[in-house]
Amino acid sequence: MDGAEELIKKARSAVILPHVNADGDALGSCLAMAELLGALGKEAVIYAEEPVGQRLRFMADGIKVYGGETEVYDTCIVLDCGDRERLGERAALADRAGCVLNIDHHKTNTMFGDVNYVDAQASSTGELIAGLYGSLGAEMSAAAAGYLYTAICSDTGCFAYSNTSPKTMRTAAELMEKGIDHAAAARLLFDSVPLETELFKAELTGKIRSYFGGRLRIVSADPASAEKYGLDIEDVSDIVDIPRRICGTEIAASIKDVNGMIRVSLRSNGEADVSEAAQAFGGGGHAKAAGCTVEASDIAEAEEMVVKACGELLR
Template sequence: MPASSIVDVLRKSENSIILPHVQADGDALCSSLALAMALKRLNNNAILYLEEEIPRVYSFLPGRDLIKVYSNEVVSPGTVIAVDTGDLERLGKRISMFRDARITVNIDHHPTNTYFAGINYVLPGSSAVGEIIYGLIGMMGVKLDKDISTCLYVAIATDTGGFRYANTTSRTHEIVADLVNAGVNISEISSKIFDSISLGKLKLMGAAINSLELLDGGRIAFITITEKTIRVAGASEDECEGIVNLGKNLQGVEIAVLFREKNGEVKVSLRSNSDADVSIIAGKYGGGGHKNAAGCVVKGELEYVKRRIEADLKA
C-alpha cells in the first residue's frame, strides 16, 4: 500500500493502540514511542501497550507516559498498529487487541513479514523501522522536536549496531543528520545505550562467555543462558539483548547463536557475519528476521534444541 494511504489512515484515527513485538528492542520500542508522540500532536489518543516493563536501558526515553503494560484488560480499539512485528504471533498476549480492532496496520522492515494486517506497510530495505516512522511522521505534517527525534535516533542506532551493520545506508545517515539538527544529543544517548551497563549485565556477560562453545573449526559460536544464569547474575530478562554479539564479534566466527532457556522452550537468536542467511533457519521453526539477524522460539529441552540448530547450520 502506498505511504499516502497509510498516512491518511493515521491522520484520521482518533484512538490508536500501538503494539511493538514482545520483548521490544530499541527499534520496536522507540519507533513506537516516536509514532505515539507524533499522533498525539494530531489529537489522536495514542497509547503504546507493552507485554513487559520497559527495559531499564531505555528508562530515560521521552514519551514513557504513553506506555501501558498489558494486563488482559478489555479495550475497544479503533485502530491498532503493529510495529516491527514480522508475524501476528509476535504480539504475544496482546494479539486479541489486534484481532478486535476495526482497522489494523502493520509497519515493518523484516523481509519475512507475513502481511497479517488489513493495511500493510513493509519496507525491507530500511535499516530500522525508525527510518519508516521518520518518513511517515514527515508525511503526516508533524514537525520533528527533540523528544521524537531522540526516540527515532535510538531506534535507528540500536538496529544498525551503532551504524556498524551492513544495513546502514547513506539514507540512514541523512535521516540521522536531520534528527541531530532537531536537537538529538548523540554523546548523551550513546553513553546511556552503548556505554553503560549494570553490574547484573556485566555478570551475565561473564556467564555467557563461560558458556561459549566453538563448533565447526571455530566458524560457529554457541552461547547459552538459562533462567538460573539470569537469576544468579542478578540481571533482568531484557539484559540478554546484545549478548549474542559476544560470539558474533569473535575472530573467525561466521555464525553466532544465543540460546535462552525459559519455561520449557528455547529462544534462539542467530547472527551472521557471512553470506549465510540465518533467517532461513529461523523460518524452519516459525521465526524470521533478516539475512544477518534472525530469531525463533523452539519448544523442547535445551540440549535437544542446540543439537537441532547445530545440524541445520552444518547442513
C-alpha cells in the same frame, strides 16, 4: 506508504503495539508514533506485552503494560512486528480494532495487517516512522527525534551493521539537527551495562562453543546461571553479541532457556541468511539477525538443532 498515511490521517482513536520483548527500535518507534499522532491532534495509547526491562528503562515512560484491557480503538498500529504471534495476548486489541496498520522492516513479515507498510530495505522501523513525519508534513518534536534516533541506533548497532544505508545516515543527520543528545542515546543503549551483567557475560565468554572450525559459535544461558549474578534471564539480552564479535565467526547463536521456553537468537557476519534457519523453526527476522523459539526440551537438544540448521547455511 500511501495507505499508511491515509489510515493515520483518518484515525480517531489509536492503540500502538510493539512486538513482545520490545527492543529499542520497537519502543522508540512506538513513542515516536504516539508523538506523530499527537502532532496531528490525535490521542494514542501504547501497550507493551510486558514491563520494559532494566536495559531500556529510560524509554519506559509512556509505555503501558497490557493487562487484558477491553477498550476498542478504530486503528491499531503494530510496529516492528514480523507476525501476529509476536503480539502475544495483545492480539485481542488488534482483533477488536476497526483496522490494523502494520509498519515493519522484517523481510519475513507475514503482511497480517489490513494495510501493510513493510520495507525490508529500511534499517529499522524508526527509519520508516521518520519518513512518515516527512510525507505527512508533521512537525517533529525534539522528543520524537530522540526516540527515532534511539530506535535507529539500536537496530544498526550505532550505525555499524550492514543494514545501515546512506538513507539511514541522512535520516540520522536530520534527527541530529533537531538538537538531540546523540552521544547520550548511544551511551544509554550500549555503554551503560551493570557490572553484574558484564561479569555474567564474562562467564559466558569462557563457555563459547565453536563448531565448523569456529565458523559457528554458540553461547547459552538458563535462569540459574543468570541468578548467580542477581540477574533475571528475561532481562539479559544481546548475549548473542558475545560470539558474534569473535573473529572468524560467520554465524553466532545464543540459546536461552527462559523458564522452559528455549529462545534462539542468530546473527550472521557473512553470506548466510539466518532468517532462513529462524523461519524453519517458526521464527523470523532479517538476513543478518533473526530469532525463534525452538521446540526442544532443553538447551542441549536446541543446540543440536541449531548446529544442524546453521551447518546447512554454512555449506
